[in-house]
Amino acid sequence: MFTSITVCLDMFGCPNRCKHCWIGHSPNGNLTSDDLKFVAEKFRPFTNCLTVYDWYREPDYKDNYEELWDLCNSLSDTHREHFELISFWRIVRDEKYVKWLSSLELKKAQITLFGGQEKTDYYTGRKNAYNEIVEAMEILVENKISPRIQVFVNKDTVDELPLIENLIQRLNLENRCKAFGGEFSMFLHSGSCDGENEKLYDIRVTPEDLSKIPPTLIQYTLKYFQKASIEEVFGKTEQTLYEELIKDHSTASYVSKDPVFYVDQEFNVYPNVTSPAPSWLLGNLRTDKIETILENYTESKSAAQHTRLTVPLCNIVVSQGDCKSQRLFSKGDYIDYLLNTYCRK
Numbered sequence: 001m002f003t004s005i006t007v008c009l010d011m012f013g014c015p016n017r018c019k020h021c022w023i024g025h026s027p028n029g030n031l032t033s034d035d036l037k038f039v040a041e042k043f044r045p046f047t048n049c050l051t052v053y054d055w056y057r058e059p060d061y062k063d064n065y066e067e068l069w070d071l072c073n074s075l076s077d078t079h080r081e082h083f084e085l086i087s088f089w090r091i092v093r094d095e096k097y098v099k100w101l102s103s104l105e106l107k108k109a110q111i112t113l114f115g116g117q118e119k120t121d122y123y124t125g126r127k128n129a130y131n132e133i134v135e136a137m138e139i140l141v142e143n144k145i146s147p148r149i150q151v152f153v154n155k156d157t158v159d160e161l162p163l164i165e166n167l168i169q170r171l172n173l174e175n176r177c178k179a180f181g182g183e184f185s186m187f188l189h190s191g192s193c194d195g196e197n198e199k200l201y202d203i204r205v206t207p208e209d210l211s212k213i214p215p216t217l218i219q220y221t222l223k224y225f226q227k228a229s230i231e232e233v234f235g236k237t238e239q240t241l242y243e244e245l246i247k248d249h250s251t252a253s254y255v256s257k258d259p260v261f262y263v264d265q266e267f268n269v270y271p272n273v274t275s276p277a278p279s280w281l282l283g284n285l286r287t288d289k290i291e292t293i294l295e296n297y298t299e300s301k302s303a304a305q306h307t308r309l310t311v312p313l314c315n316i317v318v319s320q321g322d323c324k325s326q327r328l329f330s331k332g333d334y335i336d337y338l339l340n341t342y343c344r345k
């Protein structure tokens, strides 16, 4: 038995194709409520605390989002709050949506920008995304939900940060949120280096890029992450991490008593560690027994889990790392990046 299990089924996918998407791109599905019940029933015997979600890409993407919310609650043992993640695609197309979010007492909602209009449309993978995001922030503020802006920074977007600073000032987000008792927040980071974001490895920020960040955006970011310096947020150079990790003979297990599983539209099951890629596959709910899938998880039989459990980090970094690279990473993101590339070699 697990202390808890969270299972997320990718029922409908996502309207966007973000270039930083750590989950990776795949065709959108169109699964049914019965499919969700089927998935919940499979995991139900293995915990007394099951939580079920109908998405792991875009929340509330399907028109019957209210019905699906109720269904997820009825299949779950936990009383859930709505994530501070919303569908900006829906909020500009469906007047009822923001009222529904308010009825769930959502106080903050995260929105992602990459710079000005052209860069944001390009990196979101959809024309007019920027205009919709700006409109979404207006709708949120009008409905007393504080926007939280997330910005992914790379060498191609770092020069656009003043445009985001101007936008925050132009929309007067800080004062308008304060006026209804909310709090505007924002943060910058470079994101992980898995899924689609791995393709942006070449343009990850290096130390000299950090001096281009406007001070106001640094202040917001330090407050959000509770860090003392922007270097702590963006991490260490790959060279520094390489030098640390070549002395590190440790291995690690990803097995938890409270696992989160991602189930894709084909019913393939993955642990929620990094992008749901073939090397993390645990099995398929339609063709494999759930007992086998869970055993593959607990005994680290997926190729990636097995590798991390049996191959010392020093060997993985020597095989896949770049000892001269100045690209910045958090240690955890760097290990995930190395492991994913090692498993594909």
Ligand code: SF4
Pocket: 014, 015, 016, 017, 018, 020, 021, 022, 023, 024, 056, 057, 058
């Ligand atoms: S990052 Fe989120 S919004 Fe963007 S494509 Fe991936 S799942 Fe969709």
